[in-house]
Amino acid sequence: MTKIKCAVAQMDPQLGERDHNLHRIEDLLIQATEQGAQLTVFPECATTGYGFPTLGAARAVAETVPGPTTEHLIQVCREHRLSGGGPYVVVGLLEADRQTDHVYNSAALVGPEGLVGTYRKAHLPLLGVDRFTTPGDTGFPVWETAIGRIGIAICYDLRFPEALRVLVLSGADIIALPTNWPDGSQNAPQFVTRTRALENRVFVLACNRCGEESGFWFFGHSQILDPGGHVLAEAEDSETICYAEIDPLAARQKRIVLRPGEFELDTVGDRRPDLYSRLVERR
Numbered sequence: 505m506t507k508i509k510c511a512v513a514q515m516d517p518q519l520g521e522r523d524h525n526l527h528r529i530e531d532l533l534i535q536a537t538e539q540g541a542q543l544t545v546f547p548e549c550a551t552t553g554y555g556f557p558t559l560g561a562a563r564a565v566a567e568t569v570p571g572p573t574t575e576h577l578i579q580v581c582r583e584h585r586l587s588g589g590g591p592y593v594v595v596g597l598l599e600a601d602r603q604t605d606h607v608y609n610s611a612a613l614v615g616p617e618g619l620v621g622t623y624r625k626a627h628l629p630l631l632g633v634d635r636f637t638t639p640g641d642t643g644f645p646v647w648e649t650a651i652g653r654i655g656i657a658i659c660y661d662l663r664f665p666e667a668l669r670v671l672v673l674s675g676a677d678i679i680a681l682p683t684n685w686p687d688g689s690q691n692a693p694q695f696v697t698r699t700r701a702l703e704n705r706v707f708v709l710a711c712n713r714c715g716e717e718s719g720f721w722f723f724g725h726s727q728i729l730d731p732g733g734h735v736l737a738e739a740e741d742s743e744t745i746c747y748a749e750i751d752p753l754a755a756r757q758k759r760i761v762l763r764p765g766e767f768e769l770d771t772v773g774d775r776r777p778d779l780y781s782r783l784v785e786r787r
Contacts, residue, residue, distance in 0.1 A: 509747060510728060513711065517550050519553030520565050538584075542592065542651050545711040549633065555720060569622045588650075589649070594654075597611070599622070615649060626664075655680070656680045657671065663696065710729070758770050
């Protein structure tokens, strides 16, 4: 495996306008792919917007996975296939489960080979559509792809270190993090993304939305971070695509050797799970 080019596509989804948003996603994906991006991450609820007032309003634009969005993006990936692998895309959407009538805040990973996987958001804040969606039941899967091992967390999941740690213990090289950070959440890109990347020695691609919706301002500042917690690329507060070149294999080198035999750190290998039983107990 060699270095890959990745991207975060910061956009301003329009509430309830699924077709409009999908066309915008397609345009940005093609633009990123033409720049050589083998992985492009879009925001949380990129196809629908986030600030729905009721479950019924959200259900009206929710879709199945596989479904129209994933099938369309698979076709785009196939038409713009890259010799080094990909393009792959992670896109946030509202997922309808027709068997249970539940609506999930989900993200799908697709590529030229088809639908790679789907993640349903586990941790739901009292905010926007998450007031009505069903907590995710997928766990935290990691998928092997031609460009590395990819896991997904969504927005508020970032605030729970256990979530990203599980992804890393399952082998993730890259964690895609679609988000909808509103004003008041600036500490997420300022501190939390960097900490999660550093403590797990993993690449984090955090893609926030921008613009105003339902009385909230979303401030952007999408980021690409390396396993040292360094910001390789960061957006401002408007629509844009940020790029970075990364080596996914670097995320598998968990041990930091500063002075051989004298100063070495491994925040994954040096864990003491025998002491952490309280983490899996309910209060």
